[in-house]
Amino acid sequence: MNAQASAPRVVIVGAGFAGLHAARGLRNAPVRVTVIDRTNHHLFQPLLYQVATASLSPADISAPIRGVLGKQANSEVLLGEVTGVDVEGRRVLMDEQEVPFDYLVLATGVQHNYFGHDEWRQYAIGLKTLQDATVIQRKILLAFEEAEREQDAERRQALLTFVVVGAGPAGVEMTGAVAELAHKALASDFRHIDPKQARVLLVEAGPRILPTFPESLAKKARAELTRLGVEVRTNCAVSAADEYGVEIGGVQLAAKTIVWMAGVRGSPAGVWLGAETDAAGRVTVRQDLSVAGHPDIFVIGDNASVLRKGKPLPGLAPVAVQEGRYVASLIADRVAGMAGKARTRLARPFRYRSRGTLATVGRAYGVVTMGKLRLTGLLAWVTWLFFHIFFLIGYRNRFIVVFQWALAYFSFKRTARIILAETPVARATRQEGSPKT
Amino acid sequence: MNAQASAPRVVIVGAGFAGLHAARGLRNAPVRVTVIDRTNHHLFQPLLYQVATASLSPADISAPIRGVLGKQANSEVLLGEVTGVDVEGRRVLMDEQEVPFDYLVLATGVQHNYFGHDEWRQYAIGLKTLQDATVIQRKILLAFEEAEREQDAERRQALLTFVVVGAGPAGVEMTGAVAELAHKALASDFRHIDPKQARVLLVEAGPRILPTFPESLAKKARAELTRLGVEVRTNCAVSAADEYGVEIGGVQLAAKTIVWMAGVRGSPAGVWLGAETDAAGRVTVRQDLSVAGHPDIFVIGDNASVLRKGKPLPGLAPVAVQEGRYVASLIADRVAGMAGKARTRLARPFRYRSRGTLATVGRAYGVVTMGKLRLTGLLAWVTWLFFHIFFLIGYRNRFIVVFQWALAYFSFKRTARIILAETPVARATRQEGSPKT
Numbered sequence: 001m002n003a004q005a006s007a008p009r010v011v012i013v014g015a016g017f018a019g020l021h022a023a024r025g026l027r028n029a030p031v032r033v034t035v036i037d038r039t040n041h042h043l044f045q046p047l048l049y050q051v052a053t054a055s056l057s058p059a060d061i062s063a064p065i066r067g068v069l070g071k072q073a074n075s076e077v078l079l080g081e082v083t084g085v086d087v088e089g090r091r092v093l094m095d096e097q098e099v100p101f102d103y104l105v106l107a108t109g110v111q112h113n114y115f116g117h118d119e120w121r122q123y124a125i126g127l128k129t130l131q132d133a134t135v136i137q138r139k140i141l142l143a144f145e146e147a148e149r150e151q152d153a154e155r156r157q158a159l160l161t162f163v164v165v166g167a168g169p170a171g172v173e174m175t176g177a178v179a180e181l182a183h184k185a186l187a188s189d190f191r192h193i194d195p196k197q198a199r200v201l202l203v204e205a206g207p208r209i210l211p212t213f214p215e216s217l218a219k220k221a222r223a224e225l226t227r228l229g230v231e232v233r234t235n236c237a238v239s240a241a242d243e244y245g246v247e248i249g250g251v252q253l254a255a256k257t258i259v260w261m262a263g264v265r266g267s268p269a270g271v272w273l274g275a276e277t278d279a280a281g282r283v284t285v286r287q288d289l290s291v292a293g294h295p296d297i298f299v300i301g302d303n304a305s306v307l308r309k310g311k312p313l314p315g316l317a318p319v320a321v322q323e324g325r326y327v328a329s330l331i332a333d334r335v336a337g338m339a340g341k342a343r344t345r346l347a348r349p350f351r352y353r354s355r356g357t358l359a360t361v362g363r364a365y366g367v368v369t370m371g372k373l374r375l376t377g378l379l380a381w382v383t384w385l386f387f388h389i390f391f392l393i394g395y396r397n398r399f400i401v402v403f404q405w406a407l408a409y410f411s412f413k414r415t416a417r418i419i420l421a422e423t424p425v426a427r428a429t430r431q432e433g434s435p436k437t
Numbered sequence: 438m439n440a441q442a443s444a445p446r447v448v449i450v451g452a453g454f455a456g457l458h459a460a461r462g463l464r465n466a467p468v469r470v471t472v473i474d475r476t477n478h479h480l481f482q483p484l485l486y487q488v489a490t491a492s493l494s495p496a497d498i499s500a501p502i503r504g505v506l507g508k509q510a511n512s513e514v515l516l517g518e519v520t521g522v523d524v525e526g527r528r529v530l531m532d533e534q535e536v537p538f539d540y541l542v543l544a545t546g547v548q549h550n551y552f553g554h555d556e557w558r559q560y561a562i563g564l565k566t567l568q569d570a571t572v573i574q575r576k577i578l579l580a581f582e583e584a585e586r587e588q589d590a591e592r593r594q595a596l597l598t599f600v601v602v603g604a605g606p607a608g609v610e611m612t613g614a615v616a617e618l619a620h621k622a623l624a625s626d627f628r629h630i631d632p633k634q635a636r637v638l639l640v641e642a643g644p645r646i647l648p649t650f651p652e653s654l655a656k657k658a659r660a661e662l663t664r665l666g667v668e669v670r671t672n673c674a675v676s677a678a679d680e681y682g683v684e685i686g687g688v689q690l691a692a693k694t695i696v697w698m699a700g701v702r703g704s705p706a707g708v709w710l711g712a713e714t715d716a717a718g719r720v721t722v723r724q725d726l727s728v729a730g731h732p733d734i735f736v737i738g739d740n741a742s743v744l745r746k747g748k749p750l751p752g753l754a755p756v757a758v759q760e761g762r763y764v765a766s767l768i769a770d771r772v773a774g775m776a777g778k779a780r781t782r783l784a785r786p787f788r789y790r791s792r793g794t795l796a797t798v799g800r801a802y803g804v805v806t807m808g809k810l811r812l813t814g815l816l817a818w819v820t821w822l823f824f825h826i827f828f829l830i831g832y833r834n835r836f837i838v839v840f841q842w843a844l845a846y847f848s849f850k851r852t853a854r855i856i857l858a859e860t861p862v863a864r865a866t867r868q869e870g871s872p873k874t
Contacts, residue, residue, distance in 0.1 A: 040578065040856045057494035059855045066626035067854070076628040079582045096586075130855065141477065145516045149533075189503035191513040417504070418496045418567065419477045419516075 007032050007074070008335055011092050011101035013082050013269075015042050015065045017320035018301030019107030023075055024068075025328025031335055033075040034099055036092065040064055040079055043130060046317055046388060049170065051133035052259070053177035054141065054185075054417035058130045082108075085272040087294065103331050106269040106283075107301040107324065110315060113263030113280065120241035124165060124260035127174065136259055140178065141419050143256050144186060147193045158254035160198040163246055165238050166262030167204035168211070169359035172221060174259060175202040176362040179228040185417075200230045201255075203248055205237040205262070210367070212314055212357060217367040220376045224361040238262075264315060266303050273297065278305040278312065287349030289327055298327045306350065313352055326350045358384040444469050444511070445772055448529050448538035450519050450706075452479050452502045455738030455757035456544035460512055461505075462765025468772055470512040471536055473529065477501055477516055480567060483754055483825060486607065488570035489696070490614035491578065491622075491854035495567045519545075522709040524731065540768050543706040543720075544738040544761065547752060550700030550717065557678040561602060561697035564611065573696055577615065578856050580693050581623060584630045595691035597635040600683055602675050603699030604641035605648070606796035609658060611696060612639040613799040616665040622854075637667045638692075640685055642674040642699070647804070649751055649794060654804040657813045661798040675699075701752060703740050710734065715742040715749065724786030726764055735764045743787065750789055763787045795821040 008031050012019045015037040023035050041062040050056040069075045084093040085104065092099040112126035125136055140162065147159040162182070164175045182198035189195065202209065202225065209225075209232060210218040222232055233248065240247035245255040266281030275291045276284040282305040285291060289298045289306065300323035302315035313319050356370030358380070366380030375383060445468050449456045452474040460472050478499040487493040506512045521530040522541065529536040549563035562573055577599065584596040599619070601612045619635035626632065639646065639662065646662075646669060647655040659669055670685065677684035682692040703718030712728045713721040719742040720728060726741060728734045737760035739752035750756050793807030795817070803817030812820060 040582065040854070057496045059494045062855050064626075064854050066623075070625040077626075078586075080586075145477065149515075149517075186503075188507040189501075189514075417477070417501045418499050 005032075008102040009034065009100060010103045010105065010331055011036065011099055012105040012107060013037075013092065014107035014109060014301065015039075015068075015077075016045070016107055016109055016301055017317045018324040019105065020065070020068060021321045021324030022105050022107065022300065022328045023324075024072070025325045026332060027072045027074065029074070029328070029332040029335060031074060031103075031331065033072070034078060034101075035065060035069065035075060036078045036080060036082055036094070036099065037065055038079070038081045039129070040066070041130070042068060044388075045128070046170075048127055048130070048133050049174040049177055051130065052127055052136040052140075052174065053181050054137050055177065058134065062130060082272075085269075085297075087273060087297070090296075102296065103334075104297045105327055105331075106273075106297070106299045106303070107320070108267040108269045108303050110264040110266055110280075110282065110302040112260050113265040114260070115263065117241070120238075120260070123243055124238075124241045124246070124258040126260045127170065136257075137417070138419055139257050140181070141417055144182075144190065144193070144195060144198075145419075146256075148190050149192075154254070156193065157199075158245065159256045160193065160195075161201070161245070161253070161255035162198065162257045162259075163201045163203060163253065163255045164259045164261060165203050165246070166260065167202055167206070167209035167232070167234070168261065169213075169357070171202060171204070171261040172209055172225065173360055174261060175200060175230050176225060176228055176360070176365075178259075179225070179230045180362050183229050196229075199255075201253070202230055202232045203236050203238060203246070204232075204234045206234065208234055210359060213359070213367060214369055214374060217369060217374055217376060221359065221361050221365075221367050224365045228362050264302065269299060269303055273299075275299075280305075282312070288330060289323060289350050298330075300324055300327055306352070308352060314357075316357070318355060319352055322352055323350065358387060360384050442469075445539040446471065446537060447540045447542065447768055448473065448536055449542040449544060450474075450529065451544035451546060451738065452476075452514075453482070453544055453546055453738055453757060454754045455761040456542065457502070457505060458758045458761030459542050459544065459737065459765045460761075461509070462762045463769060464509045464511065466511070466765070466769040466772060468511060468540075468768065470506075470509070471515060471538075472502060472506065472512060473515045473517060473519055473531070473536065474502055475516070475518045476566070477503070478567070479505060481825075482565075483607075485564055485567070485570050486611040486614055488567065489564055489573040489577075489611065490618050491574050492614065495571065499567060519709075522706075522734075524710060524734070539733065540771075541734045542764055542768075543710075543734070543736045543740070544757070545704040545706045545740050547701040547703055547717075547719065547739040549697050550702040551697070552700065554678070557675075557697070560680055561675075561678045561683070561695040563697045564607070573694075574854070575856055576694050577618070578854055581619075581627065581630070581632060581635075582856075583693075585627050586629075591691070593630065594636075595682065596693045597630065597632075598638070598682070598690070598692035599635065599694045599696075600638045600640060600690065600692045601696045601698060602640050602683070603697065604639050604643070604646035604669070604671070605698065606650075606794070608639060608641070608698040609646055609662065610797055611698060612637060612667050613662060613665055613797070613802075615696075616662070616667045617799050620666050633666075636692075638690070639667055639669045640673050640675060640683070641669075641671045643671065645671055647796060650796070650804060651806055651811060654806060654811055654813060658796065658798050658802075658804050661802045665799050701739065706736060706740055710736075712736075717742075719749070725767060726760060726787050735767075737761055737764055743789070745789060751794075753794070755792060756789055759789055760787065795824060797821050 010031045011034045012023050013036045015035050020042050023033050026033050041064055044061040047061045066077050080094045082094055090101055114120050143159045147156050150156040162178050164171050179200045182195045186195040208218050209222055225232055236248045238246050245253050270277040270283040282303050283299040284305045285299050289300055291297045301320040306313045358368045360366045360381055364378050364381050366384040368375040368380040368383050447468045448471045449460050450473045452472050457479050460470050463470050478501050481498040484498045488495055503514050517531045519531055527538055551557050580596045584593045587593040599615050601608050616637045619632045623632040645655050646659055662669055673685045675683050682690050701717055707714040707720045719740050720736040721742045722736050726735045726737055738757040743750045795805045797803045797818055801815050801818050803821040805812040805817040805820050
């Protein structure tokens, strides 16, 4: 069905910011693009915490990959799981098929890092996928429901204690949103508990929150979190996590809901390639984002370890977008070069142009750093809002999300707090006999 | 925590249209209202097919029950499964607790009727809950994904064949939406299949579609369905359903997606009470919607069999709303009567005031019957839209839903087509070793 069956094949694994922008960057190139993802949607990850805290629905922050690439005639989309790469044979291995490539772009992202304690994962849930977000949302809402029924004061308090581990931007945003959910949105919903009594903790092993931000902004963000009722604990490493709670600095804290947002760990792409990885398992790439010894295989996005001034670039959406676009233009140039044109830009190394860093604390407070500019408060929040909307893929989402934010801003309502899966009890009794028909 | 611990207790089981309107109707009465539901949300069921066909998100058509009743000080909400009723002891039985009542309102709804073939349920999925809708949505979207990968022509056609069983308003609406999804929204998304080739069938055992509508309207609706590419088969009973498809009139039809919207069967409320039920298992109630021999126990909504001119009232939202309001005012009057006031309206029987019946076929065609008025086409669709919006509980939902409809209308886009659960494969490989940290 493809117009140019002889055109070089570019296979892109992962349709996050990096992979999708690489695919779109190749829309006018004489190549055949195949995008492989294990989900059918591109996810606007920076807003995932809003799904986890019942402000937005999954569809509000995602776009079907096929929808995004539907009109791009030189592309096709495969839904499935990649299991490895046959580097010599130039094929991507999947469960039921193999996909040959001329150029390979691995944009497989990262997972949370449990620092050797993967057994904590089931209690301290990470937040990387829509699936994660709906699990956390369900867990938070059910904790209030169970607390409403619970007679024992101690168990009730454990149900109403929410711990977020890791105080990067995502952890700070998540904590602020949980605090507002508990202390404002749910305030009048219960009769036997007072959601305002819920404890919300932000636990960070390092000396301060928002380590990638200037210290002055981090201080203000911390003050704002405190104003929202969050207990911020820095210099506190988690030493254990189980169904009862977490151990912080040797002290047990009873908490039924733990959200893990600490550290990253590379996805298996490095293993597939047998490539050099950094301490976190991210693939060490060369200046043109290719893998040493494999000039036609690129790793981009969070899973690439790209050094700038000796430090790896942060795992941010703008970095991934720029890497995706860079690799697309590199491949397009190289293909054009093969077709006889001058190989003009081949040697130009990737350079990340930072447009600043943003984070939000609660519903109307943000911190922004752009070059020498520092912003805090409402203005920073509006800046954050603008940038996030601007980058949302798909117009529907932009409007809907703005609209919902506006509503949430004025009403404090969380309209997406729908617990979807039925209780196991409900499922069991439903099988039982109903009256004869 | 309740202001009037001595006030009569009204327990309402089920927070659908009937139960929720009963609860709200009691907001000024000197009673304590307890609403029990196994989900945390009220569901706008008439739009459920829009979730099943990826036009709306679950949260768009639902409202948290606690949110709706949060400000109603004389109410409380319990999330849980009712297992029975102790009629003599005047207690509602739940898994872990018992709830005493002075007045009991059972608004537990109905299930689909598989006419003695409950083994079909797993292949021919009903559409009653958000859970059902997300399962169907996932199944439809995955069928296209699998077809895109499938090499065998016969299996591919089975994946691209969608059968809706039952041609009441819900079945007609569902079929129209599936046809538009396949033939319009997904038209340019695939490379190896043409979604326009998908077969969409509406199968009805009776002689015509929309049996509760005037025949002239049903004919026009059928013509519109045909125009949308739906194959309508009347006088065709399903005689078998399994993983390969359905048997219709002795002929096997290979189809991977079957949606069951045929017939209703009462929920177990009749069994709990040991009350008289009709052939479908719905509880036969008296003129005041109470159960014979139990003047303080009421059954309302779809699960009540209320006769009008010898025929039971249809299972429509307006019927349920009016029954809920009626029972609320009856209980309020009776409580006031006990407090010394005249029992003025006690004997007034319930009367349903029909404001007409509406159904929609595809995105801009409706059929409406109101008294002597008959409408078809765009005007009927706008009427339908207006009524549905008007009845949506929660302002956010009204705006969002209108907005999304407007977008869908002009773009044919289905923005909610997000497949949420990961494939089993993905889940398995995720456990596997990632690079060491």
